[in-house]
Amino acid sequence: MAAWVGAAACVLVTVVGVLVPPGATAPVAATLTGSDLPHAWAAGIVLVLALVSAAALIELARMLGQVREHALFAPAATRHFRHFAGLLALAAALRVVLPAFAAIAAARQAGRHAATLTFDGGDLLALLITAVFFLVARLFDEAARLEDDSRSIV
Amino acid sequence: MAIVVRLDVMLALRKIRSRDLAQFVGITESNLSLLKSGHVRGVRFETLGKICEFLQCQPGDLLVWVPDDEAEKSGN
Structure with a gap:
């Protein structure tokens, strides 16, 4: 149940962040920061990331739904867990790759010959964690x- | 399979019902049935010991090794 709620919240918050104009005042707000990227591009990237992350959480929910008292490690549950790990790895990889490609494309469009690419240590950590999930799937x-x-x- | 379970033979010799044996050993009748037909991957020493105790026999009376070609001929 929590995973389903998490998946819905992930998409909902992202959509709110994309739709609400920057600087708008609201009791609850989601802000989209896209550094030098055009708003539409940044919105596209975060929507893709949110959808992949939500899909991963849905796989996690389906996996937890497969767990039964007498069959804790049912093949279907393991399959869903592997899908969850794969989608999480995809989300982590896209989080690194998409902004970089978008920054390069934006620089080319602006006629600049240099683009600033920033990488976060947290992204690498997320990739490592997904690798651990694959090991757990093997276990x-x-x-x-x-x-x-x-x-x-x- | 090379190991043949002769539990049904011993039960018949001792004139004991499967239900009584299953109750004494502490396993379900369906599991005992699977064991009798040889459709299990293994037997715990604890289970084997209890069966031997109830039937007053040796493990060798229950488990017999048969060469594969002979087992195929006899339909096992």
Whole structure:
């Protein structure tokens, strides 16, 4: 349930941040900061990232929905977890790549021969965390095998 | 499979019902049925010990190794 709410909130907050004009006053506000990028480009990038992140959270919710008392490591659950890790890795990679490509394209469009690319250590950390999730998915496979063994030994 | 389970033979010899054995060992009748038909991947020593205790027999009376070609001929 929390994952479904998180996915919806992720998309909702992003859409609010994209639609609300900069500088608008509201009790609750989401602000889109796109450094030197045009607002439309920055909006496009954050929407893609929000959709991929929401898809990852939905896969997590579906995985948690598959967990049963007598089958903690069902193949379907492991498959959803692997999809979750893959989508999270995709989101982390897009977070690094998309702004960089957009900055280069914006510089070319403006006739400049140089573009400033900024990379955050947090992005690298996110990629490392997704790698750990893939390792966890592999452990799930092994756990499923052991669970199957345990069930077929009387 | 090379290991053949002779539990049904021992049950018949001792004139004991599967239900009573399953109850004594502490496993379900369906699991005992799977064990009798050899459709399990293994047997715990604890289970084997309980079966031997109830049937007053040795593990060798319950499990027999049969060469693969002979098992195929006999339909196992």
